Amino acid sequence: MNNHFDAVHDSINCLIRAVEKLPEWNRKILEASLNEAKSAQIYWNAILKYTNEFMAPYWTALKSFSNLEKIKALDSPPEQTARDYLELLQFNIQIANKGLANTFRMASDYHSRKMYEFLAATLNTFLASEGEDIAGYTDRQLRLLDLVVNVYPKAIRDIKAEYGFHFESGGYSKVAETDRFELYQVFPLDKAVQVREDGKPIMIVPPYVLGANILAFLPAENKSYVHCYANQGIPTYIRILKDIDTTPAVQTMTGEDDARDTRYFCEQLKARHGRPVTLNGYCQGGFISVVNLLSGELDGLVDALITCVAPMDGTRSKSLVEYLSHLPPRFRDLGYALKTLPNGNQVVDGKVMSWVYKLKSIETEAPIFTFYRDLLMFDRSDGKPPEISKTAAAVNHWLLYDQKDIPRAITQMSFDSYTIPVSEDGTLPVKIFGRSLNFKRLKEMGIQWLICIGESDDLVDERASLAALDFVEAEVSVFPKGHGAIATSWSMPTSACALHSCFVHKSSRFDTTECRGPVRFQLDLQNAGNDVGYTVNG
Known part of the structure; x- marks a missing residue:
């Protein structure tokens, strides 16, 4: 009889402890949901930002392309123009396939690892186990996204005072x-x-x-x-x-x-x-x-x-x-990168030239790929805050702002x-x-x-x-x-x-x-x- 009473007593105590923990679960789940909502907003903002930065030179190149093609189309037989455009389309599809394949691979690897971390945090939350719970996990991801999308670009801009030549400051x-x-x-x-x-x-x-x-x-x-x-x-x-x-x-x-x-x-x-x-x-x-x-x-x-x-x-x-060999000869023309200045002089657009090099290495320079690469660079699961090195900031300042x-x-x-x-x-x-x-x-x-x-x-x-x-x-x-x-x-x-x-x-x-x-x-x-x-x- 006493054993039965003790068993019932233990069961009731377990139930009471479980009920006491329900509000803590609810709080963590609610906090995690809010973090996820904020993260989603930052994530899609990052996708648009990285894509826009990558594609910005395209509009300059498109203008030069249109101006030059108006002349070339008149000087080339229609069948030749059609053939060249089909080859250019094939070239663009090849580039897009390379970029998308590597991007999907990178995104898949990243999110597979994150899914494992999310499930582990969920189990820790419901089983009251040691380790990162779901609120802590989503907060870490929110801070990571904010670092990559907002804090890191500011650090890249701010490094200007230390990076490069400052002839007015002495030493030269x-x-x-x-x-x-x-x-x-x-x-x-x-x-x-x-x-x-x-x-x-x-x-x-x-x-x-x-x-x-x-x-x-x-x-x-x-x-x-x-x-x-x-x-x-x-x-x-x-x-x-x-x-x-x-x-x-x-x-x-x-x-x-x-x-x-x-x-x-x-x-x-x-x-x-x-x-x-x-x-x-x-x-x-x-x-x-x-x-x-x-x-x-x-x-x-x-x-x-x-x-x-x-x-x-x-x-x-x-x-x-290898890159140029797939580009139709008609389009191997420096004129596609020209821009006309207000005084009438023509120069080669430095951003378009840099963009060409990015297209050549599209497997590692595709915009979404670089976003995930930046995430991985700062992602730490040990709980320590990620650090932005001056070297990384200066390299990116060079790549982003020094095109001439x-x-x-x-x-x-x-x-x-x-x-x-x-x-x-x-x-x-x-x-x-x-x-x-x-x-x-x-x-x-x-x-x-x-x-x-x-x-x-x-x-x-x-x-x-x-x-x-x-x-x-x-x-x-x-x-x-x-x-x-x-x-x-x-x-x-x-x-x-x-x-x-x-x-x-x-x-x-x-x-x-x-x-x-x-x-x-x-x-x-x-x-x-x-x-x-x-x-x-x-």
């Missing part, structure tokens, strides 16, 4: 100027370091498309390509393109203008320091630097060259060649280099001053050349960067990571591949594993009077 001095460019000296961040006035000067040439700021990434964080040179006491100079929106001379400039202005700057630096200049081009700036050298305009002024992730023969870029419009003639040179291969004898597909340009001339000039490439560069791959090795000798340094890593990750002096050091990195193409950073290369030239170096024969 303008030493020369033309109608198109300004030349600034970069001073050491470490006040204890003195610039060697008798040192070997280096002039750094940034890319046109994404500007110069990537080369002064985060100086206060000790991540700055240009300051890696200056902090070693090297006389360091950066060539800055004037604002294309307000400078007609930039809007209409040609390759000849670039070469003449470069010659003028090199004359100033050689006179100032009494030594020939090292020319250092990053990405597109490297290609332009080689063109200028081969033109003969810099003879007697430059005796060393450094190129970083620079395309020497764009037709060897596997991913871009480009002079038409300068873009045409790069366009030709990506559509016409270097000839079998080493002649480039571009000319300036009416002169043929051949890689072999660098050997005749006695130019010492260091080529720095990114092992995982998906913008300028290894074959495009090293094309000149078929014709001349150059030293090669292979850096881990991708296109911007030399200016970001490896510009930190304490990094594994610091620019002022020699480091060991195994390359798939070369037997040698020891590489010299570009700053080390410049220091060795400076200290040994240029009579140094080892080469890798292509």
